[in-house]
Amino acid sequence: MNKNDLLFYNEYEKFYKMAEKSAVFEEFCRTACGEDLSQDGFGDMRQIDRILNLLSREKKSEILDVGCGNGKLLGYIKSKREVNIHGFDFSENAIEHARKNVEGNFRVCTVDEADYPESIFDMVISMDSIYFAKDMGEFAGRVKKWLKTGGVFFIGYTEGDIVPFGNGAENSLAARALRGCGIKYDIEDITRETYELLRRKRECAEALRGDFEAEGDMEWYHMIMGQTECAASGYEDFAGKMARFIFIGRK
Numbered sequence: 001m002n003k004n005d006l007l008f009y010n011e012y013e014k015f016y017k018m019a020e021k022s023a024v025f026e027e028f029c030r031t032a033c034g035e036d037l038s039q040d041g042f043g044d045m046r047q048i049d050r051i052l053n054l055l056s057r058e059k060k061s062e063i064l065d066v067g068c069g070n071g072k073l074l075g076y077i078k079s080k081r082e083v084n085i086h087g088f089d090f091s092e093n094a095i096e097h098a099r100k101n102v103e104g105n106f107r108v109c110t111v112d113e114a115d116y117p118e119s120i121f122d123m124v125i126s127m128d129s130i131y132f133a134k135d136m137g138e139f140a141g142r143v144k145k146w147l148k149t150g151g152v153f154f155i156g157y158t159e160g161d162i163v164p165f166g167n168g169a170e171n172s173l174a175a176r177a178l179r180g181c182g183i184k185y186d187i188e189d190i191t192r193e194t195y196e197l198l199r200r201k202r203e204c205a206e207a208l209r210g211d212f213e214a215e216g217d218m219e220w221y222h223m224i225m226g227q228t229e230c231a232a233s234g235y236e237d238f239a240g241k242m243a244r245f246i247f248i249g250r251k
C-alpha cells in the first residue's frame with residue numbers, strides 16, 4: 001500500500017509537524033476548544049467530558065484512541081482518570097510526537113490495518129476518525145472484538161464534511177455499521193453545540209490572525225476559516241447542510 005494514496009495522508013503529516021511547534025495554534029486550540037489537544041475537527045472539551053463521565057473513577061481502564069494524532073487527547077484523559085492508554089494513527093509525525101508527549105502504547109498503522117487481541121479494551125474512542133475506514137461495518141466489527149463485554153465504543157461523527165450530509169442519525173453510515181455488527185447504542189445530536197464551536201473557532205482564528213501571520217502560518221489560519229465557513233451564517237442554514245452526533249455503543 002502506498003500511503004500517499006490515502007485520503008489526506010500528506011496533509012496530516014504537515015498538520016502534526018505544525019501542531020508540535022506552533023505557539024499560535026496551541027493558543028487557538030486553547031481559546032476555541034477549551035484546552036490545547038491539537039484538535040483538528042469537531043471535538044472540544046464538552047465532548048471529552050462525556051468520555052470522562054463514561055470512565056470508571058475506581059478501577060483502571062484500558063482505552064484505545066483511533067486516529068490518536070499526537071496523543072494529547074489520551075494524555076488529557078490520563079490526567080483525569082486511571083487509564084492505560086493505547087493509540088494508533090497513520091501519521092508518522094503524529095506518533096513520533098505522541099511517544100514524546102505521553103506514556104502509552106502507540107502504533108503507526110491505518111484504520112484498515114489495525115488489530116488488537118480480543119476483549120482487551122474498556123473503551124474505544126473514535127473522534128472524527130471512523131470516516132477513514134474503507135468499510136465502517138467491518139471496522140465496527142473489529143472494534144467489537146477488541147472490546148470487553150460491557151465496553152464502550154465512543155464515536156464523534158459529523159455529516160456534511162468528510163461523509164455526506166444524510167437523513168438523520170439512525171440512517172447514518174455509523175449507525176448502520178453499529179447495527180450491522182450488533183452493537184447497541186445511544187445517540188446524542190450535538191449539531192447546535194457544534195455550530196457554536198465552529199463559530200467560536202472562527203472568532204478565535206480571526207482574533208489571532210496577526211499572530212498566525214507573524215509566525216508565518218497563514219496556511220493554517222486559512223484552513224480553519226475554510227473548515228468553519230459552513231457556520232458563517234445562521235443556525236438554520238448550518239443545520240440544513242451539516243449534523244453532528246455522538247454514538248455511545250456498548251458491547
Ligand SMILES: C[S@@+](CC[C@H](N)C(=O)[O-])C[C@H]1O[C@@H](n2cnc3c(N)ncnc32)[C@H](O)[C@@H]1O
Binds near residue numbers: 039041070089111112
Ligand atoms: C479529523 S482528525 C481527528 C484527530 C483527533 N481524533 C481529534 O479529534 O482532533 C483524523 C485523525 O485520523 C488520522 N487518520 C486519517 N486517516 C487515517 C487512516 N486511514 N488510518 C489511521 N489514521 C488516520 C489523522 O492523522 C488524524 O489524526
